[in-house]
Amino acid sequence: MAVNKQTIFSGVAPSGTIHIGNYLGAIKNWVRLQDEYRSIFCIVDLHAITTPQDPEKLRKKIMEVAMIYLASGIDPEKSIIFIQSHVPAHTELGWILNTFTPLGELERMTQYKDKRQETSDKRHGVMAGLLNYPTLMAADILLYQTNKIPVGEDQLQHIELTRSLAERFNNRFGPTFTIPEALVDPVRSQSPKATADAPLAHRTSNGVEKSGARIMGLDDPIKKMSKSARNPENYIALLDSPDEIHKKIKIAVTDSGKEIIFDPKNKPAISNLLQIFGLFTDTATQELEKKYVGKNYAEFKKDLAEAVINGLKPIQEKYRELEKKPDAVIKILREGAESAQTISSKTIKAVKEKIGLIS
Ligand code: AMP
Ligand code: TRP
Numbered sequence: 001m002a003v004n005k006q007t008i009f010s011g012v013a014p015s016g017t018i019h020i021g022n023y024l025g026a027i028k029n030w031v032r033l034q035d036e037y038r039s040i041f042c043i044v045d046l047h048a049i050t051t052p053q054d055p056e057k058l059r060k061k062i063m064e065v066a067m068i069y070l071a072s073g074i075d076p077e078k079s080i081i082f083i084q085s086h087v088p089a090h091t092e093l094g095w096i097l098n099t100f101t102p103l104g105e106l107e108r109m110t111q112y113k114d115k116r117q118e119t120s121d122k123r124h125g126v127m128a129g130l131l132n133y134p135t136l137m138a139a140d141i142l143l144y145q146t147n148k149i150p151v152g153e154d155q156l157q158h159i160e161l162t163r164s165l166a167e168r169f170n171n172r173f174g175p176t177f178t179i180p181e182a183l184v185d186p187v188r189s190q191s192p193k194a195t196a197d198a199p200l201a202h203r204t205s206n207g208v209e210k211s212g213a214r215i216m217g218l219d220d221p222i223k224k225m226s227k228s229a230r231n232p233e234n235y236i237a238l239l240d241s242p243d244e245i246h247k248k249i250k251i252a253v254t255d256s257g258k259e260i261i262f263d264p265k266n267k268p269a270i271s272n273l274l275q276i277f278g279l280f281t282d283t284a285t286q287e288l289e290k291k292y293v294g295k296n297y298a299e300f301k302k303d304l305a306e307a308v309i310n311g312l313k314p315i316q317e318k319y320r321e322l323e324k325k326p327d328a329v330i331k332i333l334r335e336g337a338e339s340a341q342t343i344s345s346k347t348i349k350a351v352k353e354k355i356g357l358i359s
Helices: 020-033 055-072 089-098 103-107 110-119 128-143 153-173 192-197 242-251 268-281 285-291 297-323 326-355
Strands: 007-012 038-043 079-083 148-150 181-183
Touching (some): 007 020, 007 128, 020 038, 020 055, 020 148, 020 268, 020 297, 055 079, 055 297, 055 326, 079 326, 089 128, 110 128, 110 153, 153 181, 153 326, 268 285, 297 326
Parallel strands (some): 038 079, 148 181
16 A cells, blocks of 8 residues: 555444445445545444434444445455444543533534434433534544545545644644545536536535535435435435335336426426446436436436346346455454554554643
């Protein structure tokens, strides 16, 4: 790994069902970026437990996410892949950052507000870990002196918080952290019409490169496709069978009218399907619009299902292979943790010294 490369860091929490939104919005881009950057990809298990998890299922999910990374083309020869809880510096820096984070800044995070509704239990209300989730995420990023964070558009607010924590820390204690930037896939920019309307990343220009990928729910194109959706018709899981994919796309909601055009404001459902189609086939949405002039939704959906099935097929095949050799996967994760430990220990040592701890 060349030393002069910039660093990228990203992660997926092993909770819920990994879906094509996670793949298209995040993992697919990582695969492309790993040649260009020093790449670190984490399975953020400590983030997963900020919502209630069943221990047995959690253990399985952690391995599932690791295998999805590998099956999608993250190459352990090029990238560091590891489990967050294997590197204690994440919790250490997370705690330290908590002591520098105003409560109000955490309380206004959109993801917190959404999840608070979903997870609050009647007896205890909401757990503190859910509120403190973004400081742990900031620790993940800052420990590796990360330059770029490839994520979906929904994570921009957390990255903004990470940047301001890092800036404030550097101002107070001297240069310690690299100020990271979000790297969001430029999907929308393929269509000039969409870029003009899109209420997306480039508006919050601060620390964001390009505009963003956001895959919406198949049952409700106004809300993003979500891992924790109760209705499985909301998403296409990365491991869904061809039959399930055909069925889910067939019943995906569509807009009124017949035209197949990319117009997120007026035709959110069909625009979402066009975006998915475009990303799986590396085709601009404008090209697809042309191809489907005069065709109906049923024809379009049939082709889309084929495109998704073909796009996922090699990943699913590789996944089934990896499932047969869990020891090899664990070995990759252990080695990844060692490399991550080497890098992050330098940062945590510097932080401790600067704030007056004896390290
Ligand atoms: P999460 O599902 O929240 O753990 O997200 C894991 C990664 O997938 C993050 O980089 C998210 O930004 C990305 N992601 C999650 N949902 C979507 C979506 N519906 N569209 C695009 N990217 C997404
Ligand atoms: N919060 C991210 C999500 O929900 C997951 C995550 C945790 C992450 N730590 C990170 C992403 C660090 C990028 C960098 O998707």
